Amino acid sequence: MERKSSDRKARAPSGAAVQKIELTEALYRALFFEWAEHGFSALSLERVAARAGAGKAAIYRRWPGKLQFADEAVNALGLKMAAFGDKGSLEADIRAFHRRLRIVFRHPVVRKILPDIYAEAARSDEMKAISDRVAQTRRDEAKKVIDRAISRGELPEAIDRDIALDFLPSSIYWRMVVIKSSLSEAQLRLHAQGTTAALKSLW
């Protein structure tokens, strides 16, 4: 998103200095470190700027406030889950889904920031929007997994999709983000096995 830089460029076709991309990225990095360290609500843009070796104007020129800054930073981080194709069976699909989740949840910064996003989403509509956007690709992939299983005949047409979508990520999220345990390859297999059984039992 260069939303605002491009706005400005359009307004200034003649000679002009441009925002340094490297500083923008340094600001993103500093934001995430501070976020992980203090949580969003206690996040100080002053500290972020200092950590990035910049002045506060560098932030306020780029973004109108903390939320928009965080919003674009989250987008830039690419918290999105990588898509994947049909793995041939529900259990294989779920294993692939869990493995993608694990990749995301393994980032130490993600593990710290994600519960914070959810906590803050309970308080602010803007953060709710951010959290929804983060969840979007995950939910989309989960839906595809369910749909494929139905068309394979592994799950009944009439399955309660809401509940099915509850089961897909929950055990991994619980273990890795809430409890903060690691997840070995063998345990990942067992989680996929259990989740598959849970889904197949839903009718």
Added chain:
Amino acid sequence: MERKSSDRKARAPSGAAVQKIELTEALYRALFFEWAEHGFSALSLERVAARAGAGKAAIYRRWPGKLQFADEAVNALGLKMAAFGDKGSLEADIRAFHRRLRIVFRHPVVRKILPDIYAEAARSDEMKAISDRVAQTRRDEAKKVIDRAISRGELPEAIDRDIALDFLPSSIYWRMVVIKSSLSEAQLRLHAQGTTAALKSLW
């Protein structure tokens, strides 16, 4: 916990005024409201005192700091899950477990504070201790459910208990606290059904 009031009383056997319990409880209530509203890291004891209609000394005389205050408040809230006896089958036990979870997760304040506790637990050891203590009774009940199922022969002796304990609360937590959806009686039944199937598939 009257930890410190009793200390003081012991040191002052002669005539003395005593901390008013009603004010202490008003402070707890104010703490929770402010906590839910601003999150722990942005929690201001000044606001808590004001909300309780008290001065700040009322807080600082009772507790050395925010964390200890929160610690005792959480204990006083009784976030502990109610114990329950053998319901005759694994699925019935799980349903009872989920129902107890639902009671706790339905409190609007709990729903806001719980993710915040977990987020903060990733940053501070003291909050980690609080969160562990909150989780204690839940984990104990979960273990009992597993043990009973094993002795009934519904689960194998060699079941991976870690994973089993992951599955027991995770889908309910995910739905009610992370996603913030409600959970109807029928959905609760399906969650128990799915969780039971997941556990039985783990060997």
Added chain:
DNA sequence: TGTGGTTGAGACGTTACCGTTCCATTCATA
């Protein structure tokens, strides 16, 4: 009823962050 210790509420100085403004520097264009 008087006395002594403890209480609750508010005031105080300090620190940290907010969001804005200022100014020298930098860079794309002419």
Added chain:
DNA sequence: TATGAATGGAACGGTAACGTCTCAACCACA
């Protein structure tokens, strides 16, 4: 190379919370 717009960093006044301290009110006991 000269120009001028937009930049980056720092300084500014204002606000809010911190943790401490003071002091009048209160309460249990003698």
